[in-house]
Amino acid sequence: GFLPKSKLLTELDHFIGLPHNMARQVTASDLALAMQSGHLFTAYQPKYDLASRKITGVEVLARWKDPVLGIIPPDCFIPLAEQSGQIVDLTWYVIKRAFAQQERWRRNGSELNIAINIPAQLLKVPNLLDTFDRMVASRAKGLEGVTLELTENTGIECYRYARHILQALRERGCRLSLDDFGTGHSSLTQLHQLPFDELKLDRSYVSHCDEEHDATAITLSAIELAKRLGLKVVAEGIETPGQLERLRLAGCDEGQGYLWAPAMPEAEFNAWLSNQSIEQRPLAVKANAV
Ligand code: C2E
Ligand code: MG
Ligand code: MG
Ligand code: MG
Numbered sequence: 001g002f003l004p005k006s007k008l009l010t011e012l013d014h015f016i017g018l019p020h021n022m023a024r025q026v027t028a029s030d031l032a033l034a035m036q037s038g039h040l041f042t043a044y045q046p047k048y049d050l051a052s053r054k055i056t057g058v059e060v061l062a063r064w065k066d067p068v069l070g071i072i073p074p075d076c077f078i079p080l081a082e083q084s085g086q087i088v089d090l091t092w093y094v095i096k097r098a099f100a101q102q103e104r105w106r107r108n109g110s111e112l113n114i115a116i117n118i119p120a121q122l123l124k125v126p127n128l129l130d131t132f133d134r135m136v137a138s139r140a141k142g143l144e145g146v147t148l149e150l151t152e153n154t155g156i157e158c159y160r161y162a163r164h165i166l167q168a169l170r171e172r173g174c175r176l177s178l179d180d181f182g183t184g185h186s187s188l189t190q191l192h193q194l195p196f197d198e199l200k201l202d203r204s205y206v207s208h209c210d211e212e213h214d215a216t217a218i219t220l221s222a223i224e225l226a227k228r229l230g231l232k233v234v235a236e237g238i239e240t241p242g243q244l245e246r247l248r249l250a251g252c253d254e255g256q257g258y259l260w261a262p263a264m265p266e267a268e269f270n271a272w273l274s275n276q277s278i279e280q281r282p283l284a285v286k287a288n289a290v
Helices: 005-016 028-037 074-084 087-107 128-136 159-171 188-193 214-228 241-250 266-274
Strands: 040-049 055-066 070-072 113-119 146-151 175-181 198-201 232-236 254-256
Touching: 028 040, 028 055, 028 074, 028 087, 040 087, 040 266, 055 074, 055 087, 074 087, 087 113, 087 128, 128 159, 159 175, 159 188, 175 188, 198 214, 214 232, 214 241
Parallel strands: 055 113, 113 146, 146 175, 175 198, 198 232, 232 254
Antiparallel strands: 040 055, 040 254, 055 070
16 A cells, blocks of 8 residues: 555655655656646666676666655655555656657667566556557557566455457567566466466565575575566676675576665666666677678
């Protein structure tokens, strides 16, 4: 479920250290304005192939920077958007920007997959597939190079319908990832009922995977489970070389985390990318190259 408003405000105060009266001013209409004014934007966190150490793509993460209030964290405005119903507009907003960004990277010679967070609420939108089709009309290969990350935070009510929609999206070329695996939100039921290609281990497990800890047993079993189901495994929140090595040896395929880089806005990401070694960079293979 969503956070009650009081919890939201406490978290916001905690994050940006504002007096209560200021934090209280963040509302659904502020969020609408932020989308119009560009104060809501997208940031990109690199993802790596753990075996080859190459950059495979990015996770697209929404950011809100208000000129007065400063940075408002996703853990605050995503629940707000889910509560107000604006999460659907926000998702289209993020997808549009991410598609345009991916196209710019492609033109500059970088082949980066984009992973986009999709709320369960989006799946219920009428004519969802038509909207996707319109949005990908100008793309050469439909939804190829796109991963949709799903978390069951708002609850999928009808698995049959969700399965139908997700299967149709997959047929358009994208991959489906079950995000935050191991938290209460992402259950075995979903894994069993829906056509996922990938399991994304939650940071709360990844953080402890190089220690003697219950989380380690769960992490290793989750990787094993994913392998048995033929799924790719991605770890989020890798912060130390020890965690990376543990996960790599256990068979985890990909990862992202502060060990490499946090999410960065476009210009910062591009500068960062151009500083990476040529072996790690996701260079596009030229079709006519010999
Ligand atoms: P998520 O989808 O699980 O995204 C991963 C979160 O972990 C991101 O937080 C990322 O910045 C953070 N992270 C990655 N590596 C590390 C690390 O090494 N250490 C630590 N401490 N954190 C790391 P962020 O950007 O604050 O987003 C939080 C959540 O908000 C996301 O969790 C996602 O559920 C939601 N969210 C963010 N952007 C969007 C969006 O565009 N649409 C939707 N529906 N949800 C979004
Ligand atoms: Mg995610
Ligand atoms: Mg996640
Ligand atoms: Mg997470």
